[in-house]
Amino acid sequence: MTTRLLTCENLSAGYGASQVLFGLDFAIDEGEVIGLLGRNGMGKSTTIKNMVGVLKPFDGTLTWQGHKLNTMAPDAIARLGLAVVPEGRQCFPNLTVREHLVAFSSRRNGNSTPWTLKRIYELFPRLAERSRHLGSQLSGGEQQMLAIGRALSTNPKLLILDEATEGLAPLIREEIWRCLGLLKREGQTTLVVDKYVDKLVQIADRHLILERGKLVWSGTSAALDADRSLWVRYMGV
Template sequence: MADKHLLTCKNLHAGYGASQVLFGMDFTIDEGEVIGLLGRNGMGKSTTLKNIVGLLKPTQGEIWWEGKALNTMAPDAIARLGIAIVPEGRQCYPNLTVREHLVAFAGNRNGSANQWTLERIYDLFPRLAERSQHMGGQLSGGEQQMLAIGRALSTNPRLLILDEATEGLAPLIREEIWRCLDLLKQEGQTTLVVDKYVDKLVGLADRHIILERGKIVWTGSSAELDADRSLWVRYMGV
């Protein structure tokens, strides 16, 4: 399949056993775009992300990466293509140090000359430099989120996915994460973000996809979403 898009999901159906969650989703992501994936809890956002990274396989439909079918690929092979996820719950390793997290997964998957080295990640999150010898299990929730983002960036991904980017974080830490994402956008990082803070996402993302019961019910630009607050109330309870 020849495809000018970086990522294409076509007629995507998925679920868990007999429970179907996604119903015929169609969307694309282009190089350099920042996309917000929105909707209330339980509407299929995390299931969508799990299908993209290979942790869950579609029951119907196709996922393409620059024309390469991802459906049958294992998660590690998908990761090597340049897709990195900051998972919900962070999933830092309790018995690895901060530094070990950031060097164990390091790679050059985007071919950029401006690589995310250990030093650049420490510059982005000075707190990680201060805690470099601490174990993952010794960090606060905010520090773990910084570490999970740093770990993903250390692979120099072509597509960075964040599931609940600022969930459960203190306001100051949330602002730090939004600052980081804005910097990544300025550098041209292609990003797919799930987060409930719609007011922040409209200032960051180029486009948004809203899910309701496993279907795409709206898609459009940040300007369009900002102009129609009824969408916020109807589909996100904001």
Template structure:
């Protein structure tokens, strides 16, 4: 059974339908991407998966449970963590306080992520462990947002535009981190626009166009058809 299985997902804002029968599958240990231009339904999909938006149709199964319509807190406790667009760190909590406040072992990991392990992954956070969230650079906030998700020891980690607006060197550090997590077996769903990097990182890809999945395939197939990039991604 897949870790995440989405079938026939539909969603609406009022009378405006934004998702039309979306299917998505993420297997344990995979890195999967959700691609598409702005306004094509990626954010709405993530809201439905994480419990911030109730689907109007279809089913969402996660970790063996039908979580369709569950609230965000209940889904999170089952082992889903999101690194949200915009980072959303708390301005009045220090780096260490962020990590300690969210620490859990929701996947039952035998070697769980904790504060020290996150500091080893991101030494810059150790150096700024007493700094408040609003005293960090954008790149440091992104590292903290990833670390905050990791200390919950999620079954599935979702990253929503994790490299958006970052300086090139910081962006490379985030890609390095994701490669490390993949090698460690962390299951990840990524929304990002850097297709060349995602091809090297991910196993499977889904492209959305106006709330529908218009293409799914592996990295070799996506790399072989750059017409898809131009047609659906504007690359």
């Protein structure tokens, strides 16, 4: 039986007097990997900020397993089991790699094989090598690995990656895709924002495409892969 984690109904949101999202409707079920797609400035990050409580909706409802998220604080939403790898990584410059990975550790998912420090180091051996280095001493690729590891340390029910491979070298991008493939095989529910559609269709179950703050298409990876006109029209690929 499918377990519904998050439901978004008629979501409208923005910044001050500027409306960015217009009546979004979508849902996320346990175990799904979903691609959130669209050109820059179409509302993807705004959607995520509303999901995790950084922004509050103008209208509509976000529901997480019976909990209405609209008025909840970000830390309370995180404790329900949502974790985000933010755009720009946002690692703490004065914390070591190890401190990042133990400071936020939790067992929110209840999975039988939790993400311990040991498992995160096995997933990203480079982090083990750099364990005592500060966040400010890491390369962009290492910071992205650390941001993913930090999110996994909370053992989230829903992992959100905003611009998963933005600005990374090709070899590091492949490392991130390898990680996402492993997480999918383990059943981790994941929402991914990324511009590399050719990689996402290999991993995601389905996709949501935003255009000027509206949901203009949703469907499976097979459907998106078969209609490359969508790539050109909505993502400029």
